[in-house]
Amino acid sequence: MGLKYTTMKRFGVSAFDSNLYESQTLQRQTKEYDDQLKLFQEKLIQFAIEHNEELKENIEFKSKFLKMCNTIGIDPLTLFNKDRHLFNVNDYYYEICVKLIQICRDIKDLNGGIVSLEELQKIYFNEANVTQADIEKSVEMLASLDGGFEIFQIRDHLKFLRSVPNELTSDQTKVLEVCSVMGYASINLLHINLNWERVRCKTTLNEMITNGLLWMDNQCGGKEILYWDPSWITKCVDSNTT
Numbered sequence: 001m002g003l004k005y006t007t008m009k010r011f012g013v014s015a016f017d018s019n020l021y022e023s024q025t026l027q028r029q030t031k032e033y034d035d036q037l038k039l040f041q042e043k044l045i046q047f048a049i050e051h052n053e054e055l056k057e058n059i060e061f062k063s064k065f066l067k068m069c070n071t072i073g074i075d076p077l078t079l080f081n082k083d084r085h086l087f088n089v090n091d092y093y094y095e096i097c098v099k100l101i102q103i104c105r106d107i108k109d110l111n112g113g114i115v116s117l118e119e120l121q122k123i124y125f126n127e128a129n130v131t132q133a134d135i136e137k138s139v140e141m142l143a144s145l146d147g148g149f150e151i152f153q154i155r156d157h158l159k160f161l162r163s164v165p166n167e168l169t170s171d172q173t174k175v176l177e178v179c180s181v182m183g184y185a186s187i188n189l190l191h192i193n194l195n196w197e198r199v200r201c202k203t204t205l206n207e208m209i210t211n212g213l214l215w216m217d218n219q220c221g222g223k224e225i226l227y228w229d230p231s232w233i234t235k236c237v238d239s240n241t242t
Helices: 012-050 052-057 059-071 089-111 117-124 132-144 170-182 187-194 198-210 230-241
Strands: 114-116 150-154 158-162 215-217 226-228
Touching (some): 012 052, 052 059, 089 230, 117 158, 132 158, 150 170, 170 198, 198 226
Antiparallel strands (some): 114 158, 150 158, 215 226
16 A cells, blocks of 8 residues: 655745745746836837838838737837837827727726826826827827717816717716816706706716716715716726826
8 A cells, every 4th residue: 555645735934935935936027027028128119210211111011010019018109209200200190099099999888988188198198108289189180080089178178088979968068077176976066056957967967877978876875876977086096006
């Protein structure tokens, strides 16, 4: 009869040391990967600068180069420098257009197809140093293609991108103005500040909930329901993670 060997589970300090070692190893490997990716990105930028003219003139060469960047997870926008006209300045705005379409498609169910330019710039384009002016210019290009993208403004300075064909009513625009200040709206808030009848307040808010423009919070400890602008929730999450 042969001997049976069993593996003993490690408990206490021994198990803690093992978990700590695995965590430190993972952190080291992640840092090494990030460093390698950063180095490779710098090499790609240098390559793009050295072969700038060829990339401008040879569409197939440029297409393969950008495809390689996407394959390894490098945002092509980080390779552009519109001040030096790296590649071609139109390529720069074209890449923003492509990314805008992808972003709006991905977050449409979260915000009903309406997102502020501030949120787009700070959350989705910040690493690529894309400005709000760059986004506006790219939206103009999309608008010329009749793609349904449009920028509108509230409170004289806040700009939003609408990527769905539905027009905002004047009442919905007023609610967004309130949300731009408070982060949320409620029936009482609209009734008191806009002097609307309660049925008008509720109807407008329900329409915006249906279209995904607002999120409803009914867990306020017995208080009235709050209707939140999704961009404010994103801001809160982003500030808590920084």
